[in-house]
Amino acid sequence: MKALAWIALAVSLVCTGLYVTDSTWENGWMFGPILLVSVVPILFSIANKLDGGLAALRGTVPRAFRDAPIGIGTVVSVSRTGLTVNDQPQLEIELNVDTPNGLTFRATTRQIVDLMELGAVHPGAVLPVRYLPDGQVTLAIDASRDELQTAFDRVQLSKGLITPKQLHITEHGVDAQAVILAMAPTGEIRGDRAVVNLTLRITRPNHTMFDLIQQKALPPSAIAQTQPGSAVRVRYLPQDESEVTILTALTPS
Template structure:
């Protein structure tokens, strides 16, 4: 947006210069009423608006976050800023962010969100965000350009730092083979660990050769993952070929 603003500024300055030159050299009764009059109009009214909108959209700020680390943000609240582009609203999203190195802070992101994706930023949703070093409450941006691998790696490290993933499970997630599993049963135990519900998950896991094995594990499930592991669901999973005693379930991550 700011690039467009600079281009419009350059064009409007050129038009304004022609407007002044034409007005000074024209001997007609109304020398200033000419086609170049659009230049100063755009310069005074359009260009400031473009720069203001560019600033609200992030503009150059997004570049500062391009290679910033990724954390996982839990949406606390969402409100509209009043700005919209092509009928798509800009939202102010307040998130509690957890980082791979074990830090937590309150972050605020301003983002244009497609109307069809509003449900993805509802309170309680977990979203990947990029963040910079700062105080306890600071600006973040949604990691919309990050690859699935980057986001999954960040999520794994955050879970390890929070104690919801073990070192063995991290090793399986990073080094295990990809496969599929069918959820045979999901039985809640009634236990709550932090903000997660503990359940016994029984799965039928497919080996690379097409054979299967059944496994029942105790899993602490985030609220957003519970619908993904209902009986009958086919889930992506990882395990170590030489050790079938534990399987890591890879659930979908919001982008």
């Protein structure tokens, strides 16, 4: 489609030049400027939408976004554009994007979304994005789990939601499994996070266990994952078992 758009652009430019050199209504070249002004922009617009849609279906991002930094977007609004690719709808997604260096900006992206994943794209949902210096974004569907976790950790640190020590544990700690033995809300709210006292039983890599009681400020998305009896991923420093970070859906706490 993009090749067709470029061909149409070349033809329209040639015809426009001929029209300008013989500027009469009857010279037959007037379709050149008409094509240039009305048809070519539409072709390029459709080509860009299809390119983005095909990239999404392939599990990649558009070429301009490859290796772009990752930010964390919170969905503000979602609407359908009317375009579909292989019966998958294109959504226009408006987000507030937080970056690892502490910046926040509003952005909009159009994305082909699998029908099975539509329920995950709703106002309030947290989605990782790749972003460009001019504020353009696309969903980071190509990023690895480790890349996403690192970006999320850095954003949380920049917003003051985790401490440098917690970041150090997340990046350098040992992976382990834990079971939530008890969760007791304190009644305190920090930002949009509920502060709770958690009792955890952590299983070390050598299968021995230790218990730990910690106070955590949990985002709303983590509450359901930290109910008593829930199994969670954690990280801790073997030389210091006084604190763990809980990894729940890319939400360290």
